Every structure is written in C-alpha cells, then in structure tokens.
Amino acid sequence: MNKLQVVIIEDEVPAARLLHLMVARLRPEWEITVLPGSVDEAVAWFGEHPHPDIIFLDIQLADGNAFDFLSVVHPKSVIIFTTAYDQYAIRAFTVNSIDYILKPVDETRLLDAIIKYETMQGTANGLPDDYLSTLLDTLQHKEKRFRTRFLISGVDRFWSLQVDDIAYFYSENKVTFAVTRNAQEYIIDLSLNKLSDQLDPDRFFRANRQIIVCIDAIDHAEPYFNGKLVVALRPPYKNKVTISEEKLSSFKLWLNF
CATH class of the missing domain: 2.40.50.1020 (LytTr DNA-binding domain)
Structure with missing residues (x-):
C-alpha cells in the first residue's frame, strides 16, 4: 500500500515546522513535504510532482493567497486550510469534505480534521466530482452582506x-x-x-x-x-x-x- 502523501504550504517558517511536527506525531506513517509559502513556488512544484492526497494550505501566502494557487493548479487533493483569519472560517468553510484550522494550530483540532479526512475516504462517495469548482466558488464568494x-x-x-x-x-x-x-x-x-x-x-x-x-x-x-x-x-x-x-x-x- 502506498504511503499517504501530504503537502504543507505555509509562509511562516515556525508555523510550518510546528504543523509538520504535529502531523508527523499524529500520523507517523504519512509522507510529508513542506513547501515554501509562495504561490509561484507552490505552482512550480505541483507542475513537476504528482498531486498529494492532502494539502494543508495557508490562506495568506507570501505573494498572494490560497485562491490564486488553487485557481492555477486545480489540485486533485483534499484541502485542509490553515488560517489566522476568523472571517474566512465564517465566510468560506461550509463546503462538504473540507476543513479548516485556525492558527495557532491546536493539536486536538488538527486531529479532528485528519479524522474527518479519513472518515470521508472510508465512504463510497469520497470527493464529489465538482469538489474543486464548488470550493473555489465558495471561497471567492464576494456577495455576503455585512451589517450596515x-x-x-x-x-x-x-x-x-x-x-x-x-x-x-x-x-x-x-x-x-x-x-x-x-x-x-x-x-x-x-x-x-x-x-x-x-x-x-x-x-x-x-x-x-x-x-x-x-x-x-x-x-x-x-x-x-x-x-x-x-x-x-x-x-x-x-x-x-x-x-x-x-x-x-x-x-x-x-x-x-
């Protein structure tokens, strides 16, 4: 059985190291790659490597944001977002079969996200065919009205x-x-x-x-x-x-x- 492949894209080096350590501690059998938190560098890496099973993706990257990356790469991966912005959680993460973790990352919350992924993989349906397009539409939705x-x-x-x-x-x-x-x-x-x-x-x-x-x-x-x-x-x-x-x-x- 092939090892599950995981990629971490995070523009803060200490946060990337901490997330790497936590994931490795919770699932030592997974193969983890940490990429620089740059849209350009992440796009280049995905152009040369098979898409992983999971991407832990920071919302705010050094030269753009996660939406810029997703719209170019269209990864065949499950996305688990990491974000310091509560508003993204409020606005964007109602899509089925994805999860988000607010920073600083809590290991219990990380484990919940991992278990959610594993449970989803254990179902007959898995990811829906329109998973990524639905995700992008939701994340880029600009029409939410705030109180005036x-x-x-x-x-x-x-x-x-x-x-x-x-x-x-x-x-x-x-x-x-x-x-x-x-x-x-x-x-x-x-x-x-x-x-x-x-x-x-x-x-x-x-x-x-x-x-x-x-x-x-x-x-x-x-x-x-x-x-x-x-x-x-x-x-x-x-x-x-x-x-x-x-x-x-x-x-x-x-x-x-």
Whole structure:
C-alpha cells in the first residue's frame, strides 16, 4: 500500500515546522513535504510532482493567497486550510469534505480534521466530482452582506445608528456598547460573538474578549509585556486594549490586509 502523501504550504517558517511536527506525531506513517509559502513556488512544484492526497494550505501566502494557487493548479487533493483569519472560517468553510484550522494550530483540532479526512475516504462517495469548482466558488464568494446599521431605541423614539459611525464595540457586565467616532455610547442588543459574525472582517477585529475595534479607530499600537501589543484608540477606550501574543500575527495581517 502506498504511503499517504501530504503537502504543507505555509509562509511562516515556525508555523510550518510546528504543523509538520504535529502531523508527523499524529500520523507517523504519512509522507510529508513542506513547501515554501509562495504561490509561484507552490505552482512550480505541483507542475513537476504528482498531486498529494492532502494539502494543508495557508490562506495568506507570501505573494498572494490560497485562491490564486488553487485557481492555477486545480489540485486533485483534499484541502485542509490553515488560517489566522476568523472571517474566512465564517465566510468560506461550509463546503462538504473540507476543513479548516485556525492558527495557532491546536493539536486536538488538527486531529479532528485528519479524522474527518479519513472518515470521508472510508465512504463510497469520497470527493464529489465538482469538489474543486464548488470550493473555489465558495471561497471567492464576494456577495455576503455585512451589517450596515443598528436600530437604537430611546425613551420616546427610535433611530438608526450607522456602522460606519462606530469606532468600537465593548462588553461590560454582559451588556454590549457601541462607541461612535464622537464618543457617544449606545447599548446594542447583541453579544460580541454575534457581532463578530455580522461585521465586515476587513474593517472590524476582535481584539480580545471585551472589545471589537474598527480599523479607522486605531491610532497606534506599541509593545506591551509578555509579547503583547497595546492599542490606542480614537476616541480613547477607558481600559487598555491588549492584543495577546496568540492573536498578534492575525492582528498584524489584518492591519496590512
């Protein structure tokens, strides 16, 4: 029986090494190849080698993204995505027979994805014929509508609060507040978890459990202790807004997206 062939395409060398170690530990019988996280180099490699059984594919590559790679190569492989972007998980990974893993990679979550692949391979149907085209259509879908306004209720009237006017949302004592650019505060009848699903991820980032910030509200960020960042907002937030070391890479990618 041929060894199962696995390729890892990841543009962060430490992340690639860690994923390699985890996969090798969970499935030591698999043959694993780590490619540079570059669209051009990955395309060149696939032009010269048989397509593997599985590709662990980073969404954001050094010279493009996973969609650029897939649309050129059309790999005959099962794709398991690795991503630091929660919005890709929300928007894109409802296609049957694929999976995604949020970075930093958790070994338990990785094992779940591997078992999903093995279960799928054990069925009679396997991958559908239109697997890749469906995947590309889903990943490139640009029509999802994000929330643009909120209905605010006052003592004797209602009015519409535009999302474009909001600098950040924060949670306090299980109540969610929206803070506008001119420092007005309004209660929003949604949790931060619900809001994360409804806001445009290109403009809003879940900094930590207490706050979601808009890109336009960020004045600057500076190093903080234990590998964290502290972010200054406009208007100022009453507490320090810290970005944990685990979220640091995704925050930097978001700022540069």
